Amino acid sequence: MDYSIALQLFFSGLNLGSIYTALGLGFFVVYSVTRVLNLAQGEFVMLGGMLVVTFYTKGIPLVPSILLAVVITSLAGAGIYRFIIFPARKFPGMTKVFLTLGCAFIIQGIALHFWGWEFRSLAAFFDTPSIQICGATIFGQTPWVIGATLIMVAGLFVFFGHTIQGKALRACANEPLGARTVGISIERMALFSFALAAGIGAVVGALITPLTMTSYSMGLPLTAKGLLAAFVGGITRVEGVILGGLVYGMIESITAGLIPWGNHNVIALAILVGGLLIRRRGILLTAGKG
């Protein structure tokens, strides 16, 4: 294979991998605190993308648009926890999953009401031009995607590993009774995790809108892909999510480059699902039984 094609595939894989990692992070944040699979995560991504497009086209500069979208989506996430998941906190895990599915329906409906059926798109952030490196073309948005994902990953890494607040969050899922005994409010932590996950989702939405168009119905497919990436790596640890996302991105990019048949999505998904079925606790063997 040509060197430049390999480089091209590598960058495209890195780009996709960053997106899947960032998608998976939202599931990780909620799951590692509350042990809930949040099926509305993809809808947060969609909501974030839509809001950024709306603010940006209204003339608000890009950075404030993104910040506004993140704040609004975080509030939506917190609201969903407070009014829908919190009353069901004693229910079995499956009920909570179905509740988040209900939330996904509601968010989709609201998005359809305000933004209609049309697809929305944005130019690359700050109109960054495409870059040429050794014959490989990198779309202007790619550095932003990779950079933002790196920042989020680093932030979560430090937060969950090295701050009291982050350790308190993890304690909620690992040992709820113990956490309560030492004075951690599990409900407050769960609320925070939903808001954080929604905020991460909104950032992802802003990042991917210039790459793929955003429409009201794109949430559930994104949920499926992000969840798969998170499970493949190991949903209970940041490293697992990064690994899963990167593996997924690379496989999708390589299959897209090598298979002339064109439908690389099928092969990539099949490899991932197959891999997950064989190595059921994720690459890092960290996923629990639950």
Place this chain on the structure above:
Amino acid sequence: MSFSVQDIIERTRKISPVDARYLAVGIFTILIMIIPLGAGAFPNTVMIEIGFYSIVTMGLIMFMGFAGQISLGHAALFGCGAYISGILTTQHYLSPWLALFLAACFTGGIAAAVGRVMFRMHGLILAGITLALNLLFFYLVSGLSDLTGGAIGMTNIPPLSLGQYTSQNILFNYYLLWVIAILLLIFSLNLADSRFGRALRSINTYDGGSEEAAQVLGINIMKYKVWVFILSAVYASIAGSLYAHYTRIIEPNTFMIQFSALVVLMAIIGGRSSPWGAFLGAGLIVSIRQLLREFAPMLIVGPTGSYELIAYGIIMVVVLLFLPQGLFPIIKKAILKRRPGFS
């Protein structure tokens, strides 16, 4: 001898649960059979839609309600039936009836193969895997354009026919669909009350069962999970084939995750503990959708479809928070007070 409602209820209390089951099915059958006599073509098409959803939901209820497993990918099984039926009849010129049968067998086979590896995993991870499999199915049928027509889909699928009647005839299709639905209902009801059904309930960790306890009692949980998944897949496939031969056009978008989520919604609202819940859930959701399509545009401005989605979400949340068992147990209790064992 009087025939007051109270009297009938009194009599129902005295008969055995099995008789009561068939009595209920009988009343339901008569109701279904007389609906088209009094209605125009429009409610019949709505009832046909309810029928399709009911069959898929019944399959899901066996999987989700009896066995306590989670599936967000039933649209793929439904689509499997539809596409195999379509391919066999348009490209290999088989009889639609044979195609329906072969599609059900093939989908069951796929379910067996997938289930055998999938059920090594427990609980919520199945949600992720079934979602991914549904997406995989969507990409697969969109990509194999030689076989499935790609994103455009398949057209000119021949209708099912019996003598001079074909399933293009709304009334014939109505009876065909509902006869099959009622036969499947009887099968599900009997299954729930068999050794197989009780074994499923024992492994239902969602409603208080325990896989460990079941294993200790000598229940091969893998076997039961795979078999209930196969049955569930066959139900979905039959509905899919009937759908393909009825609409005669299928396209990949129909079989996207949205459909799976809708079927889960119906199972939850109707009540996942009994196959009756499928009819209740499907009937309610389709009726609500139809009403909203009729009346919502008069009241509020906006794209149609958005109220449906919001209504689904709100109904799902409210039912899960306040009636976690769905609507059927309440209705059952209202009809038959103090009569356990009637499913």
